[in-house]
Amino acid sequence: MQEYVAQPPLVIVSGQGGWLTDTEGQRYLDGNASIWTNVHGHNDPELNAALLQQLSRVAHSTMLGLAHAPGAELAAELSALAPAGLTRTFFSDNGSGAVEIALKLSFQFWQLHGQPEKRAVIGLAHGYHGDTFGTMAVGDSGFFHERFRSWCFPASHFPAPRCHESAGVVHQAEATASLAALRHLLENQAERTACLILEPSIQGAAGMQLQPRGFVRAVAELCREFDVHLILDEVFVAFGRVGPLFVCAEEEVVPDFLCLAKGLTGGYLPLAATLVREEIYEAFLGDYASGRAFFHGHTFTGNPLAAAVALANIRKLRPLIDDGTIAARSRHFGSILTQTLANCAFVSEIRQRGHAAALDLTQADGTPFPVALRAGLQVCLRARAHGLLLRPLGDSLLLVPPLCLTPAELTLLVERTQAALLDVLPTLSSP
Numbered sequence: 001m002q003e004y005v006a007q008p009p010l011v012i013v014s015g016q017g018g019w020l021t022d023t024e025g026q027r028y029l030d031g032n033a034s035i036w037t038n039v040h041g042h043n044d045p046e047l048n049a050a051l052l053q054q055l056s057r058v059a060h061s062t063m064l065g066l067a068h069a070p071g072a073e074l075a076a077e078l079s080a081l082a083p084a085g086l087t088r089t090f091f092s093d094n095g096s097g098a099v100e101i102a103l104k105l106s107f108q109f110w111q112l113h114g115q116p117e118k119r120a121v122i123g124l125a126h127g128y129h130g131d132t133f134g135t136m137a138v139g140d141s142g143f144f145h146e147r148f149r150s151w152c153f154p155a156s157h158f159p160a161p162r163c164h165e166s167a168g169v170v171h172q173a174e175a176t177a178s179l180a181a182l183r184h185l186l187e188n189q190a191e192r193t194a195c196l197i198l199e200p201s202i203q204g205a206a207g208m209q210l211q212p213r214g215f216v217r218a219v220a221e222l223c224r225e226f227d228v229h230l231i232l233d234e235v236f237v238a239f240g241r242v243g244p245l246f247v248c249a250e251e252e253v254v255p256d257f258l259c260l261a262k263g264l265t266g267g268y269l270p271l272a273a274t275l276v277r278e279e280i281y282e283a284f285l286g287d288y289a290s291g292r293a294f295f296h297g298h299t300f301t302g303n304p305l306a307a308a309v310a311l312a313n314i315r316k317l318r319p320l321i322d323d324g325t326i327a328a329r330s331r332h333f334g335s336i337l338t339q340t341l342a343n344c345a346f347v348s349e350i351r352q353r354g355h356a357a358a359l360d361l362t363q364a365d366g367t368p369f370p371v372a373l374r375a376g377l378q379v380c381l382r383a384r385a386h387g388l389l390l391r392p393l394g395d396s397l398l399l400v401p402p403l404c405l406t407p408a409e410l411t412l413l414v415e416r417t418q419a420a421l422l423d424v425l426p427t428l429s430s431p
C-alpha cells in the first residue's frame with residue numbers, strides 16, 4: 001500500500017473494447033483483462049443491452065427461497081454446456097466463494113453418505129483458489145498466505161507437473177513424477193480424503209504454470225479409482241481463456257464439482273457458480289428435521305443483473321469458439337509473442353496457452369534480478385507510458401488479454417510489452 005500510494009494515481013473513467021481511458025484522457029490496452037475477467041471488451045453493446053433490459057425489470061431479488069428467470073436460465077444453460085452429469089448449480093458471487101461451496105459440499109456429502117472420516121483435502125503444489133480461509137487452506141500460495149497458515153485446516157499437496165509450451169510448441173512436458181506422488185498420497189490417505197482440488201490446464205496465480213495435455217484426465221481417473229471427489233477450479237481457465245468454454249469438456253473429464261467465476265459475466269459483474277453432479281445434489285435432500293440441508297447462502301447470490309449478462313456473454317462467446325475465431329486470435333498471440341520475445345536477453349522463459357501468458361524476467365546474464373529492484377513492477381509502471389496496463393507476479397509479467405483483441409491489437413500488446421521491458425531492464429541489469 002505504501003508503494004501504491006507513492007505512485008502517481010491512475011484513475012479509470014471509461015472503457016471501450018480492449019481499451020481503458022483514465023481521467024487524463026490517456027488510453028491503455030487492458031493487458032490483464034481487468035484481472036483476468038474480460039471477454040468481449042468493455043462497453044460491449046450486446047452485454048450492455050442485456051444488462052439494461054434486466055435492469056428495467058428488477059436489479060436484485062434473493063435466491064434464498066425465491067427464484068428468478070435469468071438465474072434459472074443460466075443454471076440450465078451451464079448444465080447444458082458442461083460435461084453431462086453436472087446437472088445442478090449453486091450460485092455465489094466470487095471465485096473464492098465458488099470454491100468454498102464445493103469444499104463444504106464435499107465435506108458434508110461424506111457425512112451424509114455415512115463416511116464422516118473422509119474429510120481431508122488434496123491440492124496441487126502452488127495452487128491458488130482464493131483468499132478466504134478455506135481456499136487459503138487448500139491452496140499453496142506460499143508468501144501470500146503463509147502468515148495465516150496456523151488458522152487454516154490441514155491439506156496435503158502433490159507436486160505439480162512441468163510443462164513449457166508457447167505458440168503451440170511443447171518444449172518440455174513431464175507429469176510422471178507428479179502422478180506417481182499423487183497415487184502414493186491416495187494409497188495412504190484416500191479413505192480419509194473427501195476431495196482433490198485442481199486448477200486444470202493452467203495454474204494462473206502460480207505464474208501461468210501449464211499442465212501437459214492429458215494430466216487432468218489422469219488425475220480424474222485416480223480420483224475415481226480411489227473414490228475421492230474431484231473439484232475443478234476453472235475460475236480462471238473457463239469461458240475461452242485457454243480455448244474451450246470449459247476445460248473439463250475438452251479433456252473429457254466429468255468432475256464432481258466445477259467452479260466458475262471470472263469470465264462468467266464477461267468481466268462485467270461479480271457472479272460465480274459451483275456445478276455439481278446429480279448424485280451429490282440428491283444426498284442433500286431430506287425433510288428439515290433430517291438436517292441434510294446445505295446451510296450456505298450469500299446475500300447477493302445469483303444476482304439477476306449478473307445472471308442476465310452471463311447469459312449474453314455465453315450466447316456471444318459460443319459461436320466465436322465454435323468457428324475458430326478465438327483459437328485463431330490466440331495462435332496469433334502465441335506466435336507474435338514468441339517471434340518478438342523468445343530471443344530477448346531479459347526473458348528466460350515464455351509460457352503461453354490460449355489467451356494467457358507469462359514472461360519470466362531475468363538479468364541479461366540469466367540470473368534473477370535482486371528482489372528489492374522490483375523489476376517486474378518497474379516494467380509494468382513503464383508500460384503505462386506506452387499505453388499498456390499490465391500486472392507483474394514478482395519478476396514474471398502476466399499477459400492476459402481480453403478475448404476480443406484483434407490480431408493487430410495483440411501485436412500492439414506484445415510490442416508495447418517489449419518496449420517497456422527494453423526501457424527498464426537494461427538499466428536494472430548488472431552488465
Ligand SMILES: *Cc1c(COP(=O)(O)O)cnc(C)c1O
Pocket residue numbers: 093094095096097099128129130131199204205233234235236261262
Ligand atoms: C481468481 C481465482 C480465484 C478466486 O476468485 P475471486 O473471485 O477473486 O474470489 C479462485 N481460483 C482461481 C483459479 C482464480 O484464478
